[in-house]
Amino acid sequence: MIELRVNGRKRRFRGPAFKRLLDVLREDFRLTGTKEGCGEGECGACTVLIDGEPVNACLVPVCQVAGRRVETVEALGTPEGLSPLQKAFLEAGGTQCGICTPGMLVTAWAYLRSGGRDDPDAIRVALSGNLCRCTGYQQIVESVLTAVRRR
Amino acid sequence: MRSRRKEGPEKLTGVAKYIDDFRFQDVLHAVTVRATVPRGRIKQIHFDPSFDWTGVVVATADDIPGENTVLLIERDQPVLARDEVRHVEEPLLVLGHPDRAMAYDASKHVRIDYDPLEPVLDPERSSTVFKSFEIQKGDLEAGFAEADAIVEEEYRVPHQEQAYIETNGIAAWEESDGTLVVLGSMQCPYYVHKALLPIFPRDPGKIRVIQAATGGGFGGKEEYPNIIAAHAALLALKAKRPVKLVYDRHEDMRATTKRHPARIRHRTGVRRDGTLVAQDIDVLMDGGAYITLSPVVLSRGILHASGPYECPNVRIRGRVVATNTPPNGAFRGFGAPQTLFAAELHMEKIAKTLGIDSVALRRKNLFRLGSTTATGQVLRESVGARQTLDRALEKSQYSRRKKAAARWNRVRKNPTWRGVGLATVFHGAGFTGSGEIFLKSRAGVRLTPAGDIVVDAASTEIGQGTTSILAQIVAEALDVPYEWIRVETPDTNQVPNSGPTVASRTCMIVGGLLERSADKIKERLAADGVRWPLTRAALRGKNLSITEEFEKPGEIEWDEETYRGDAYGAYGYATLVAEVEVDKLTYEVTIRDVVTAQDVGRAINPLLVEGQILGGTVQGIGYALLENVVFENGAMANAQFTNYVIPTTLDTPPIRVEIVEEPYSRGPFGAKGVGELPMDVPAPAIVAAIHDATGLFLTALPALPEQIEEAFHDRAPRQR
Numbered sequence: 080m081i082e083l084r085v086n087g088r089k090r091r092f093r094g095p096a097f098k099r100l101l102d103v104l105r106e107d108f109r110l111t112g113t114k115e116g117c118g119e120g121e122c123g124a125c126t127v128l129i130d131g132e133p134v135n136a137c138l139v140p141v142c143q144v145a146g147r148r149v150e151t152v153e154a155l156g157t158p159e160g161l162s163p164l165q166k167a168f169l170e171a172g173g174t175q176c177g178i179c180t181p182g183m184l185v186t187a188w189a190y191l192r193s194g195g196r197d198d199p200d201a202i203r204v205a206l207s208g209n210l211c212r213c214t215g216y217q218q219i220v221e222s223v224l225t226a227v228r229r230r
Numbered sequence: 231m232r233s234r235r236k237e238g239p240e241k242l243t244g245v246a247k248y249i250d251d252f253r254f255q256d257v258l259h260a261v262t263v264r265a266t267v268p269r270g271r272i273k274q275i276h277f278d279p280s281f282d283w284t285g286v287v288v289a290t291a292d293d294i295p296g297e298n299t300v301l302l303i304e305r306d307q308p309v310l311a312r313d314e315v316r317h318v319e320e321p322l323l324v325l326g327h328p329d330r331a332m333a334y335d336a337s338k339h340v341r342i343d344y345d346p347l348e349p350v351l352d353p354e355r356s357s358t359v360f361k362s363f364e365i366q367k368g369d370l371e372a373g374f375a376e377a378d379a380i381v382e383e384e385y386r387v388p389h390q391e392q393a394y395i396e397t398n399g400i401a402a403w404e405e406s407d408g409t410l411v412v413l414g415s416m417q418c419p420y421y422v423h424k425a426l427l428p429i430f431p432r433d434p435g436k437i438r439v440i441q442a443a444t445g446g447g448f449g450g451k452e453e454y455p456n457i458i459a460a461h462a463a464l465l466a467l468k469a470k471r472p473v474k475l476v477y478d479r480h481e482d483m484r485a486t487t488k489r490h491p492a493r494i495r496h497r498t499g500v501r502r503d504g505t506l507v508a509q510d511i512d513v514l515m516d517g518g519a520y521i522t523l524s525p526v527v528l529s530r531g532i533l534h535a536s537g538p539y540e541c542p543n544v545r546i547r548g549r550v551v552a553t554n555t556p557p558n559g560a561f562r563g564f565g566a567p568q569t570l571f572a573a574e575l576h577m578e579k580i581a582k583t584l585g586i587d588s589v590a591l592r593r594k595n596l597f598r599l600g601s602t603t604a605t606g607q608v609l610r611e612s613v614g615a616r617q618t619l620d621r622a623l624e625k626s627q628y629s630r631r632k633k634a635a636a637r638w639n640r641v642r643k644n645p646t647w648r649g650v651g652l653a654t655v656f657h658g659a660g661f662t663g664s665g666e667i668f669l670k671s672r673a674g675v676r677l678t679p680a681g682d683i684v685v686d687a688a689s690t691e692i693g694q695g696t697t698s699i700l701a702q703i704v705a706e707a708l709d710v711p712y713e714w715i716r717v718e719t720p721d722t723n724q725v726p727n728s729g730p731t732v733a734s735r736t737c738m739i740v741g742g743l744l745e746r747s748a749d750k751i752k753e754r755l756a757a758d759g760v761r762w763p764l765t766r767a768a769l770r771g772k773n774l775s776i777t778e779e780f781e782k783p784g785e786i787e788w789d790e791e792t793y794r795g796d797a798y799g800a801y802g803y804a805t806l807v808a809e810v811e812v813d814k815l816t817y818e819v820t821i822r823d824v825v826t827a828q829d830v831g832r833a834i835n836p837l838l839v840e841g842q843i844l845g846g847t848v849q850g851i852g853y854a855l856l857e858n859v860v861f862e863n864g865a866m867a868n869a870q871f872t873n874y875v876i877p878t879t880l881d882t883p884p885i886r887v888e889i890v891e892e893p894y895s896r897g898p899f900g901a902k903g904v905g906e907l908p909m910d911v912p913a914p915a916i917v918a919a920i921h922d923a924t925g926l927f928l929t930a931l932p933a934l935p936e937q938i939e940e941a942f943h944d945r946a947p948r949q950r
Binding site for chain 2: 105109110111112113114115116117118119122123124151153154155156157158159161165168169170171172174175176177178179180181184196199202203204206207208209210212213214215216217218219220
């Protein structure tokens with residue numbers, strides 16, 4: 080049995096130790112906000128925070144997060160109560176088809192929390208591991224900038 | 231109005247349900263078993279006896295209750311191959327197991343024996359022509375006789391992968407009343423419905439197709455979901471259980487459609503002052519193994535092949551042929567990015583040949599009000615070509631930048647060369663010619679007894695903002711708040727067939743139907759004595775529903791036989807100026823600056839229009855510089871995000887967008903299409919900028935460092 084903390088709540092997983100964290104979150108904990116895009120750590124759609132650091136959940140066996148802190152998009156806000164970061168994405172056009180959005184938000188969240196600067200180039204570097212095919216990134220960068228400025 | 235995306239909050243919180251997020255009781259996870267050779271006769275299918283097949287359900291072509299055909303334009307493509315295969319990854323059977331890993335395991339224990347046949351992998355050597363077209367205007371020979379110079383070149387464009395971040399996926403089950411339900415990631419629910427009917431003959435009302443939240447399409451989910459839906463439904467009916475069929479990335483890239491590669495030859499007669507007098511263009515597209523949408527892609531390709539320029543004598547010939555690769559299909563721009571790349575780069579070549587400025591050359595020939603296109607269409611209104619050119623030149627400070635780049639290049643010790651290039655394109659909005667008449671699209675607005683205003687249309691939200699703009703158009707027409715409008719989920723049991731969500735037709739065509747529906751509702755309400763500003767209380771109890779059907783505008787005349795007349799009701803126009811930097815050591819190209827001006831008629835929602843332009847521009851940057859589909863023996867060899875590289879945040883510069891609005895009288899509030907136009911313009915502008923930087927005239931995409939290096943070796947460029 081593996082114990083971990085997901086979005087502030089203690090969770091237990093009974094199953095194969097090498098099951099991908101992505102599948103454990105989606106299938107066992109029913110947190111389907113985290114998406115699969117490529118399954119090989121290239122697209123960043125499945126980004127979650129492990130002890131505050133953005134990580135591709137498709138590359139992490141669940142045994143590696145035993146005793147650690149995992150945060151997903153579900154920890155950010157709800158449709159009725161969006162977090163300031165989510166509000167900024169809504170205002171600046173940071174989401175289009177929405178499939179990369181949870182991973183993008185989680186990466187941006189880590190940037191915000193680590194004191195990321197009001198600097199589009201730094202934001203581009205921070206988000207460079209998250210692919211988006213819809214937006215051309217600019218409105219995502221503007222969304223994060225908006226959130227940084229309101230922090 | 232920069233209204234916020236209607237479905238945004240669900241997407242931003244992970245609440246929106248994409249197909250892989252749905253759970254079903256007793257579901258089977260399905261896997262497709264596919265051909266491993268580009269062409270062969272199927273001898274036998276072996277199921278490894280050492281594997282435990284308990285719990286595995288297998289469906290083959292023999293289980294198909296109706297016709298073994300994926301209905302689209304032709305009936306040439308089987309749902310599951312029975313006797314022969316014509317491309318690698320052609321589906322042979324579908325199997326399912328309650329455990330997804332076990333289903334994958336089982337699929338690896340199926341072996342197929344073939345009698346191999348010689349594949350055709352070079353379109354130049356194909357003897358099977360799926361479709362050919364010819365456009366004729368004026369007298370070509372007389373035109374060439376008038377020319378002071380004749381400029382010839384051949385251009386090549388490769389496959390491009392749509393690379394939506396959500397892979398394809400569909401779930402299917404049969405309800406107790408015998409309704410076959412299909413739910414999944416798709417652009418065109420009614421295409422799926424139409425394709426399923428001949429395969430599973432039953433009352434049309436007993437097939438119900440519902441769109442789940444869809445994670446991008448770009449054309450890649452226009453026709454291919456027909457096949458996935460058929461496979462999932464077949465297995466669900468055989469197993470009598472729900473089936474979920476979700477592709478992994480590798481399978482999605484290898485098996486599904488891509489942009490058609492093309493070879494385009496230009497032969498152009500020009501006067502010394504740059505006036506075009508004759509254009510002879512030949513287009514060859516590679517369709518892959520089955521017809522799918524190839525005739526229509528070719529059609530759009532040739533209709534845009536002459537670029538946005540007037541020329542009195544034109545011949546455009548095109549053909550799309552069969553090869554033994556997976557079928558190519560719809561991808562944003564649908565044939566136009568291919569031929570416009572050639573057309574625009576050829577303008578650079580002509581300018582270079584004549585020794586004149588390429589902007590002046592464009593200006594001289596560019597479409598204006600009253601111009602006649604290659605098909606003889608007179609452009610009566612909404613021609614913003616010149617405005618986009620002027621605005622892009624001004625905002626980019628084109629001349630100043632070009633001079634600065636030349637100064638930079640004179641300094642030998644600088645580690646890079648810099649160059650500035652531009653392109654101007656046009657793009658027909660909506661279906662070609664009579665297409666909209668055949669579609670007979672319907673969409674409507676409904677008031678519910680509870681006082682809700684509902685939009686009924688089959689147009690899908692796939693990221694571009696359908697839900698938001700349709701709601702905005704209805705809100706604006708009815709003069710009520712945007713928040714009051716609810717857009718119904720595209721579900722063939724709930725909404726009328728408003729046609730496919732393709733070809734930049736949603737806003738202009740479907741939006742137009744909704745504007746008319748809303749106007750009629752407004753009239754009825756006014757006749758009932760309802761006064762504005764409307765209140766929700768005034769709407770309560772008004773059970774009113776209006777559905778409008780597309781009517782051909784009287785002034786539009788198109789001849790499908792001769793390819794003459796009004797190919798499109800209106801065109802969008804775009805100009806893009808790019809500044810690039812080429813590393814002298816590695817030949818890597820970096821984009822320093824991009825300015826693009828685009829005439830969209832009217833921007834219903836500028837935030838979403840900018841989003842479309844930015845996204846399309848970056849796909850075009852990928853097409854120009856990065857995206858390289860490698861084929862080996864008829865199969866995509868780099869079918870992963872690790873080695874098929876699409877742009878990241880670091881490959882894309884900040885992009886400045888200028889919206890030009892030349893309204894079209896038939897579009898809702900003047901709007902024309904915007905979705906595809908931005909994809910057409912970056913590649914030729916970027917390659918022109920590389921030319922300006924290096925002196926190399928590249929004629930093929932993508933402009934990878936190795937291509938630039940090769941060109942340096944081949945063509946003895948200017949010394950630096």
